[in-house]
Amino acid sequence: MTPRQRVLDSINHSEPDRVPIDFWATGDVYDRLMAYWNLPDKEAVLEHIGADLRYFNGPAYIGEAGKPDENGIITDHWGVQRVYKTITGRRRDGSQYAWSYKHLVSSPLAQATTIKQIEQYNWPTADMWDYSCVKDACLAIRQAGFAVVAGADRLDRTAQLKPAMYIRGADQFFSDLILSPALAECILEHISNYYLEYNRRFFEAADGTIDIFFMGDDMGAQNNTLISPEMYRKFFKKRFAAYCQLAHDFGMKVMYHTCGYVTPLIPDFIDAGVDILQSLQPAAMGDDLPKIKREYGKAISFQGGIDIQDVLPHGTTRDVIEHVRERAEILAPGGGYIFGTAHNLQPDTPTENILALIEAYHKYGKY
Numbered sequence: 509m510t511p512r513q514r515v516l517d518s519i520n521h522s523e524p525d526r527v528p529i530d531f532w533a534t535g536d537v538y539d540r541l542m543a544y545w546n547l548p549d550k551e552a553v554l555e556h557i558g559a560d561l562r563y564f565n566g567p568a569y570i571g572e573a574g575k576p577d578e579n580g581i582i583t584d585h586w587g588v589q590r591v592y593k594t595i596t597g598r599r600r601d602g603s604q605y606a607w608s609y610k611h612l613v614s615s616p617l618a619q620a621t622t623i624k625q626i627e628q629y630n631w632p633t634a635d636m637w638d639y640s641c642v643k644d645a646c647l648a649i650r651q652a653g654f655a656v657v658a659g660a661d662r663l664d665r666t667a668q669l670k671p672a673m674y675i676r677g678a679d680q681f682f683s684d685l686i687l688s689p690a691l692a693e694c695i696l697e698h699i700s701n702y703y704l705e706y707n708r709r710f711f712e713a714a715d716g717t718i719d720i721f722f723m724g725d726d727m728g729a730q731n732n733t734l735i736s737p738e739m740y741r742k743f744f745k746k747r748f749a750a751y752c753q754l755a756h757d758f759g760m761k762v763m764y765h766t767c768g769y770v771t772p773l774i775p776d777f778i779d780a781g782v783d784i785l786q787s788l789q790p791a792a793m794g795d796d797l798p799k800i801k802r803e804y805g806k807a808i809s810f811q812g813g814i815d816i817q818d819v820l821p822h823g824t825t826r827d828v829i830e831h832v833r834e835r836a837e838i839l840a841p842g843g844g845y846i847f848g849t850a851h852n853l854q855p856d857t858p859t860e861n862i863l864a865l866i867e868a869y870h871k872y873g874k875y
Contacts, residue, residue, distance in 0.1 A: 511560035515655035518843045519761055519784055519809040527840050527873035528560040530811055530848035536605060536855040537862065544859060557866050562654040564645050565661040567637035567710060585632040587616035588674045597856060605855035615677040626694045634706040639713035646717035659722030666703045666751055667725035668696055668744050685739060692743060700747040704754060711758040720763050721755035728768020730792050737772050745780055752781030763811065767851065771796045778807050789850045790815035797838050810839055811846035821856045825864035832868035847873060
């Protein structure tokens with residue numbers, strides 16, 4: 509069985525030979541695994557692991573944004589400014605790690621007070637991307653036998669809430685949803701119009717070579733949803749459904765990443781057209797997984813559920829193996845599950861725990 513067929517069988521709710529494997533990790537983790545196994549690159553690591561999915565980051569950006577100024581500030585194509593920051597720490601074994609990320613500096617529409625200011629803003633367009641590379645890149649993944657997952661990198665992953673928070677500022681945008689709903693609607697409409705056109709061109713260029721369209725937009729916090737189900741339906745669901753419908757029109761399944769506690773929103777996600785729900789963040793909704801599988805497992809598939817907050821960085825190898833066994837027992841029966849961590853494996857995760865994770869995937873993923 510090819511990796512692609514394994515994935516397609518599972519997300520169509522049948523049991524393949526084993527649970528498909530997805531693998532997300534930071535660059536530091538890939539570097540350590542390359543060194544440990546004496547492998548040349550990231551692709552060799554994925555093949556060694558037995559990962560069944562491959563991600564295509566999307567069209568090539570050809571705009572002017574993204575170059576650091578003299579102060580190291582990077583302005584993206586939304587006009588959001590960030591600067592690189594580095595965090596250092598030590599793993600359980602005492603070895604040191606460093607992790608860099610882009611820290612938000614300023615939100616370009618933070619001071620806007622009128623619809624006119626929102627409308628006059630220099631919004632990005634789908635013309636900022638070169639789509640000519642798409643088909644060949646996706647076709648190469650498919651010809652290698654893997655499931656093709658496409659949805660752009662973090663610069664332009666299809667969303668609503670996250671770009672709105674970056675453009676407007678998180679506190680201000682959440683206030684807008686209650687106090688200035690017309691402003692919030694205007695911002696979301698510009699964001700969704702951009703993504704619908706960008707994705708239409710993306711999918712047309714792919715010409716049927718994409719299996720799964722991947723979106724990501726965090727709707728949950730650690731202990732609750734970020735917004736109520738009622739507010740989700742009022743502001744976000746119709747645009748989200750349009751994103752899903754566009755992908756379905758081009759013959760793709762839709763995988764949706766959202767961190768946090770989102771159990772109350774799952775029926776809305778399904779109604780909007782999601783095929784695969786990604787993250788299932790254990791520290792936020794791990795106790796809900798048996799109920800989620802039981803109530804929604806015939807309507808939707810799942811990827812994730814493996815904890816990167818506690819078990820992988822702080823647990824023993826035995827803890828990791830048992831954690832995977834439990835997830836397989838809950839989520840794998842009947843198909844509809846892809847092994848995966850709730851988010852990227854972070855630099856604080858000991859190498860031995862990563863090795864235990866991979867071993868457990870193969871041990872407990874057999875049908």
